[in-house]
Amino acid sequence: MIYSKVVGIGSFVPEKILTNEELCNIVDTSDEWITSRTGIKERRIAEDGLTTSDIAAAAAKKAIKISGLNPQDIELILVGTVTPDMIFPSTSCIVQNKLGLKNAAAFDISAGCSGFIYSLSVADSFIKSGKYKNVLVIGADLLSRITDYADRSTCVLFGDGGGAVVLTANAENNRGILSTHMHSEGGHNETLMLKAGGSLMPASIISVNNGEHYIKMKGAELFKYAVNYLRDVAEEAMESNNFKPEDIDLFVPHQANVRIIEATAKKLRFPMKKVFVNVEKYGNTSSGSIPIALDEAYSSGRIKESSVVLIDAIGAGLTWASSIIRW
Numbered sequence: 001m002i003y004s005k006v007v008g009i010g011s012f013v014p015e016k017i018l019t020n021e022e023l024c025n026i027v028d029t030s031d032e033w034i035t036s037r038t039g040i041k042e043r044r045i046a047e048d049g050l051t052t053s054d055i056a057a058a059a060a061k062k063a064i065k066i067s068g069l070n071p072q073d074i075e076l077i078l079v080g081t082v083t084p085d086m087i088f089p090s091t092s093c094i095v096q097n098k099l100g101l102k103n104a105a106a107f108d109i110s111a112g113c114s115g116f117i118y119s120l121s122v123a124d125s126f127i128k129s130g131k132y133k134n135v136l137v138i139g140a141d142l143l144s145r146i147t148d149y150a151d152r153s154t155c156v157l158f159g160d161g162g163g164a165v166v167l168t169a170n171a172e173n174n175r176g177i178l179s180t181h182m183h184s185e186g187g188h189n190e191t192l193m194l195k196a197g198g199s200l201m202p203a204s205i206i207s208v209n210n211g212e213h214y215i216k217m218k219g220a221e222l223f224k225y226a227v228n229y230l231r232d233v234a235e236e237a238m239e240s241n242n243f244k245p246e247d248i249d250l251f252v253p254h255q256a257n258v259r260i261i262e263a264t265a266k267k268l269r270f271p272m273k274k275v276f277v278n279v280e281k282y283g284n285t286s287s288g289s290i291p292i293a294l295d296e297a298y299s300s301g302r303i304k305e306s307s308v309v310l311i312d313a314i315g316a317g318l319t320w321a322s323s324i325i326r327w
């Protein structure tokens with residue numbers, strides 16, 4: 001049996017911090033409301049000119065360095081994102097060029113905030129099939145570019161950032177990605193969407209004036225789907241590996257809202273000391289959320305060699321996904 005082992009990890013967030021207090025000068029909100037409803041205290045905002053591929057390339061560069069691989073050994077680049085630099089070419093091809101990864105095929109995966117785990121799953125399948133040995137998987141988003149800073153119900157939630165892992169084929173028994181699980185429900189697509197800029201509603205003066213190039217979200221509905229689907233998909237991952245909650249060393253959930261994280265952890269019977277949370281620093285960075293959290297958990301020693309890590313996420317689509325990794 002071939003496993004996809006994580007041999008390198010990295011992340012990148014822009015320097016500029018936007019605090020809750022600063023948001024109070026932009027929309028009618030308060031630090032108390034944002035903190036009590038979401039747990040978020042601040043988020044990172046990219047300066048003008050910085051692109052998703054810049055964030056992705058910076059994170060990937062660190063991951064490749066840690067992996068010790070020759071960059072020319074990377075055979076595939078996957079970028080999970082809903083904020084590509086442009087509609088085409090893909091952000092992964094732009095990353096390939098920025099990092100000079102001449103021998104890699106490259107494509108993007110659009111699965112909302114589940115983009116990183118979906119990409120991890122695709123990479124794992126390629127590695128297990130024997131098609132590729134070394135795959136670079138990135139999750140990166142620049143949500144500030146599609147956030148309406150006049151809409152207080154969404155603008156307090158989102159931030160910019162990304163992370164990356166390098167996966168390598170590994171024959172060592174039971175080390176690497178143990179399983180991945182993906183789901184989608186297109187019938188719930190109106191809970192979270194950005195309508196304009198595609199074939200349905202090409203960019204026009206009308207689409208811009210109507211604010212259709214911004215995220216539209218039904219927050220309360222999404223909250224309910226999130227707590228149920230995130231529990232279900234985490235349970236599915238544990239059941240398929242014959243694991244109980246006590247067999248998991250660290251649960252790294254999508255960082256959207258601390259109330260969703262706490263409700264999911266409670267349903268799964270995980271004490272919060274086994275749950276990684278950094279949403280207070282970054283808000284929801286979409287596909288960037290899980291790999292940034294994994295990188296911080298790894299760098300701070302909460303993930304060590306052989307740690308069993310459960311990740312799960314939900315996002316636009318709707319999509320939701322999970323994976324268990326033995327590091």
Ligand SMILES: CC(C)(COP(=O)(O)OP(=O)(O)OC[C@H]1O[C@@H](n2cnc3c(N)ncnc32)[C@H](O)[C@@H]1OP(=O)(O)O)[C@@H](O)C(=O)NCCC(=O)NCCS
Pocket residue numbers: 028029030033034037038113152153154156217218219220221222223226256257284314315316
């Ligand atoms: C968005 C979210 C934080 C809202 O929290 P909530 O407790 O559900 O709050 P509600 O939507 O019931 O809004 C309550 C009130 O607060 C107001 N409100 C909304 N945003 C506000 C803000 N930033 N500051 C102050 N008040 C705000 C609303 O207008 C509403 O006022 P009303 O009762 O007078 O109409 C929550 O629904 C959520 O996190 N949903 C999931 C979002 C998510 O994770 N999206 C990404 C998934 S990948």
